[in-house]
Amino acid sequence: MQDVVTTAVEQKELISAIDTVWVAICAAIIFLMEGGFALLEAGFVRAKNAMSIIAKVIIDITFGGLAFYTIGFGIAYGASNGWFAFDIGITEADLGLGLTVSNKLFWFIQLGFAIAAISIVSGAVAERMKVWAYAVFVVIFCSVMYPLAANWVWNPNGWLALRGFNDFAGSAAVHAMGGFAALAAAIVLGPRLGKYDTDGKPVAIPGHNLPLAAVGGFILWFGWFGFNPGSTLGAVGNWELIGIIATNTFLASAAGGISTMFYTYFKYGQIDVTMTINGVLAGLVAVTAGCNILDSGSAIIIGLIAGVLVDVAVIFIDKIKIDDPVGAIAVHGVNGLFGTIAVGLFAADGGLFFGGGADLLITQVIGVLVIGSFSFILTFIIMTILKKTIGIRVNRSEETAGIDAVSFGVEAYTTFE
Template sequence: MSALTTVTTEQPELINAIDTIWVAICAAIIFFMEGGFALLEAGFVRSKNAMSIIAKVIVDIIFGGIAFYIVGFGIAYGNSNGWFAFDIGITSDDLGLGLTVSNKLFWFIQLGFAIAAISIVSGAVAERMKIWSYAVYVFIFCAVMYPMVADWVWNPNGWLATRGFNDFAGSAAVHAMGGFSALAAAIVLGPRFGKYKENGQVNAIPGHNLPLAAVGAFILWFGWFAFNPGSTLGAVGNWELIGTVATNTFLASAAGGISTMFYTYFRYGQIDITMTINGVLAGLVAITAGCNVVDANAAIIIGLVAGVLVDVAVLYIDKLQIDDPVGAIAVHGVNGLFGALAVGLFATDGGLFYGGGAALLGTQALGVGVIAVFSFTLTFILMKIMQKTFGIRISKREESAGIDAVSFGVEAYSTFE
């Protein structure tokens, strides 16, 4: 057998092997982003509650992961009627996605997206939600809520997918989904004690360890270069697309940080580093939907807008007296919404600013609008039900003393004599 014949014969296996390595590496890095969420959120809360936020991220992974395995994956990627699928667990059937990796590995990389979405909520409910109530919500979110949205957007038969909705790596399905769920949860829970004065003035509650939060942001930043390029679901034949996605991801994130630095400097007279951290993340969130269909210049513009939008949104959310300790609603909800709409404006094929008319923009607006309303409404209802039954908020004594000491019997920083 000639060498050419051997290569031709073995080509499918080589493609499967290369793509499997690519997806497995990306999936592992995406999973590690949970460490970024944990450190970012822990740094942005008070020291007496640092371990409680770590606990919530662990709950995201263990409860959310099991829920997504048992029920969620089948709802998202099974034989869909356009709104949800009927399969249970991980099927060995062809999912219609043209995969060159196993369904089990595809499940694992999609698990990273599911637990990223719910981790957005953990930051918005920090310092005041009961851990077991949160675990119940996590299970429902990863078993039903997120999988339904994933079905709409990424299942070949999903009602948004068939309409041409473009959400490459999840500005809408992950970030807007998580962000608007976080908004509903924060509203039902109410603000932390002492956050707002009687006259409505905001009483700032600074995070206890900003370098820790910055390290968490850097981990998330790093992980995004698997989150977005990994959504190609294969390396063979995608080298140009992977390069485009990675480049756009960086340019938008850097532009987001730059615009936030300038905006806060001219608005407040000094650079707000914590807001700059969120500006970088806002740029990442906003480019996630369209990183495959916009050019580099558009990626920079998207990032610049996102970096200003996040600060404006944080101030407006505080004005409404909605307490979000880490800025999750502004970063993920608002900029997830903007990122999905930006596809309709900046896509080189079909974007409004590129002569494509308003059709794609209309599709993007419909899709992200429905996702935002769905996630907000269902979360609001679930939180109200739990509030009226077994409760969702810790006691005032526990909130005052600190969740770590009262609920977990540990402190993030032990006192040595």
Template sequence: MQELVTTIEQSELISAIDTVWVSLCAAIIFFMEAGFALLEAGFVRAKNAMSIIAKVIMDIAFGGLAFYIVGFGIAYGVSNGWFAFDTGITDADLGLGLRVSNKLFWFIQLGFAIAAISIVSGAVAERMKVWAYAIFVVIFCGIMYPLAANWIWNPNGWLALRGFNDFEGSAAVHAIGGFAALAAAIVLGPRLGKYGQDGEPVAIPCHNLPLAAVGSFILWFGWFGFNPGSTLGAVGNWELIGTVATNTFLASAAGGISTMFYTYFKYGQIDITMTINGVLAGLVAITAGCNVVGPDAALLIGIIAGVMVDVAVILIDKIKIDDPVGAIAVHGVNGLFGTIAVGLFASDGGLFFGGGTALLLTQCLGVLVIGAFSFTITYVIMTVMKKTIGIRVSRSEETAGIDAVSFGVEAYATFE
């Protein structure tokens, strides 16, 4: 009898510790939305700063409710490999071996869903109608993101069954958000004055670089809930948590440093805006494989990501796709790279560690399908809305600024 009581007490203690750990990480992940808001607001012009805040609020409120009502069931219900639907999911056995309640698991997953859609908000900044954006948020968080989560993280998902490794979303969060951002930016078209008569891009300076930097620091901090929190429990996972946290930091620091050096030697001075995105690129790239690569590989992944982000930003600009915050380069390009990097650098199964091509091919297949799915569905949705309700603000509203016209406020009021 005493042994039974002791076993029950141990089980409750384990659940209690894991609950505290997951709750803490979920709260940190949720706070990342403040980072998105400040980063994106700082990178746009002052006349549109509050519209960014509004869009991030929509990401949380509209996206959160859509994920609760339908999205979570699609992601984690009983899956046929491609799709699931279960309205009673919070009371079901998800088959994940959780030691925390399903409701808490829903809340931490909510953070990933709204992070994915927040990637899109920056790429459509300064020119998209607010209510059209809200509609897309609902579709994205209610259907699009949950489908990718089903394929990757549901025990019966087709990619999960193939051994696809995306520990915390280089593909499921960042690639899907980045390629949705790409499609949305293409359909919307560039901001007024972004390209001159000769077709060359015209720089539109961000209005508050310190604000953007603070946003990036919040995101950097939040990533240490984002990645380690995906262990979904502290008990028995202390070594894995340490590995994930260490790799996350090493890749992010290496990303920032490589961008500093790359921009210094390319332009003759350090580009601090690009360095901010270099740190984020390193974080995005390591997110898929932070559980399976060694620290040296994490450093190399970050170094490559820090260079790739600058190259991608310049290329995207040259082909006349206007992305005010660099979301496509940071999240789309490096989400793609980070997912593929697992197949190259994984200590067990990676190509460079004698594992052959099996894991690499699986990683390539998965991220390419997710990227194509996200781009295609977003392009169709945006095109339909463009031809019906309209997705772009009027020329006069764009010139005056969305804040004053749509919200009747300014980010920086003047006082007499």
């Protein structure tokens, strides 16, 4: 009898050890995505503001990370009434998620999701937002706003979780949340100087280093294979599921890149490589919600749609005079919305197109609209309050000269004359 008990204990410890290694590796890969955000966004802005982007991403990690540790994680995963939790910090109690890893390691992988969500905003406010005002918003976002959405979607008692809402790795909770916050922030901030001519027509402001942006895109692409498969939160017993998730993640991203290439070629007469980078990311965002319950063909279709949708959205957003230097709203907000709804259409079990009826689709629509509206409205209110108090926009002379030289006393390329 003692041997049986010993064997069971050893087996449990072995499972925990394997799952701990898996989650730790995926968490580290997800953390590396911040480097992708930094390079992508820096490449898409002008050289005079490249270092300000790096500073904002550092703020995402440091300010946002501590805010999520001290307050946010408890709101997201503590004992919940369905809408918010009451715990502070990282509890040692069972979170009800069936974890085989420690709560602290679970916090670390969830940290990657929280700072990814706020890093979406950093691109949309590039080249014109005050760094300290941005830091205040990061703290609010990572301590309260994102954790509330995470609570609804992933806490076992969250109201969306109880409805059967499927957002496996965060098309809604991370990407729509960040994307609609980016939309509100860009509206309150207003466009960059010179972005629109006297007739209100958009003027192109090219990024200063597109290869740098491409490298950032590749790092994000790589990171997504920690982001989505890592959301299994364990390797033991999930071998088949991990393979499905990784395959669907790649197929949608490749399809997104292909459709953007073809769409821009036939629309503009040449392939838009910068838009293709965003097309790949759009496919990744769109498949993130349902990567666990889609078949391969559906993942490809979702990616193909996302790759076209991102270009259409970028042009539309520009036309209505919302200045988003990196396309964050189109990539994350629009395709987070689309990808979440697509689960209700394409899910192999329960999707409308697969004979499952409209129940899942209705749940998906409700969930993503509530999350998107919540993020937009609260961000709009917070940014407006900050605008009327401490101010959120750099002054005209600083914006003209470049934030790097004025606010940080350093330029990205100091050897250039």
